[in-house]
Amino acid sequence: NAGVTQTPKFQVLKTGQSMTLQCAQDMNHNSMYWYRQDPGMGLRLIYYSASEGTTDKGEVPNGYNVSRLNKREFSLRLESAAPSQTSVYFCASREPGTGLPGVFGSGTQLSVL
Amino acid sequence: RKEVEQDPGPFNVPEGATVAFNCTYSNSASQSFFWYRQDCRKEPKLLMSVYSSGNEDGRFTAQLNRASQYISLLIRDSKLSDSATYLCVDSGGSNYKLTFGKGTLLTVNP
Numbered sequence: 119n120a121g122v123t124q125t126p127k128f129q130v131l132k133t134g135q136s137m138t139l140q141c142a143q144d145m146n147h148n149s150m151y152w153y154r155q156d157p158g159m160g161l162r163l164i165y166y167s168a169s170e171g172t173t174d175k176g177e178v179p180n181g182y183n184v185s186r187l188n189k190r191e192f193s194l195r196l197e198s199a200a201p202s203q204t205s206v207y208f209c210a211s212r213e214p215g216t217g218l219p220g221v222f223g224s225g226t227q228l229s230v231l
Numbered sequence: 232r233k234e235v236e237q238d239p240g241p242f243n244v245p246e247g248a249t250v251a252f253n254c255t256y257s258n259s260a261s262q263s264f265f266w267y268r269q270d271c272r273k274e275p276k277l278l279m280s281v282y283s284s285g286n287e288d289g290r291f292t293a294q295l296n297r298a299s300q301y302i303s304l305l306i307r308d309s310k311l312s313d314s315a316t317y318l319c320v321d322s323g324g325s326n327y328k329l330t331f332g333k334g335t336l337l338t339v340n341p
Contacts, residue, residue, distance in 0.1 A: 159333065163329070208274055219263075221277075
């Protein structure tokens with residue numbers, strides 16, 4: 119009964135380093151999402167994937183890339199990390215058209231020094 | 232205009248009080264709305280869905296006013312454990328995107 123699993127939970131990077139945040143869901147949901155959350159800014163959508171094989175930009179996509187590897191997995195990549203990307207990142211999934219809400223992973227706290 | 236707007240608070244209320252949060256949305260084609268609760272340093276978790284007819288779950292009541300494009304959450308008989316940030320969510324006209332308000336911080340005091 120895992121739901122949405124994110125890894126890692128914590129990460130510290132130096133400016134310019136790259137990394138990939140992993141997200142997997144076991145609920146057979148078609149849509150998956152990546153958000154970042156900063157103090158006073160709420161949850162902002164980075165990228166989403168409405169269904170397997172599609173990805174779309176959200177509100178704050180610059181500096182990020184995503185891959186919808188298969189129906190279960192949706193990864194977020196920072197190619198060259200910047201201090202402005204210090205944030206808490208959440209992955210979520212849902213089944214659109216059902217009226218059912220999104221389920222979130224437990225988050226990744228990322229610090230870029 | 233931001234897609235989903237909430238009063239950020241903070242709201243500080245005594246135990247037993249009734250408190251109400253409002254949220255406005257800009258997309259008239261939006262289909263589904265939700266209220267989430269987020270505790271400090273945790274992921275958001277669904278509190279309740281919002282239906283056009285209004286819905287109630289124990290001490291919590293959610294309502295949707297499509298004409299004025301706002302949703303509301305009413306908490307009766309507040310408990311200390313209700314202290315959290317409450318987020319309103321709009322699933323958008325396409326029903327794919329989930330757009331969050333910035334959240335309203337509630338602190339219930341003994």
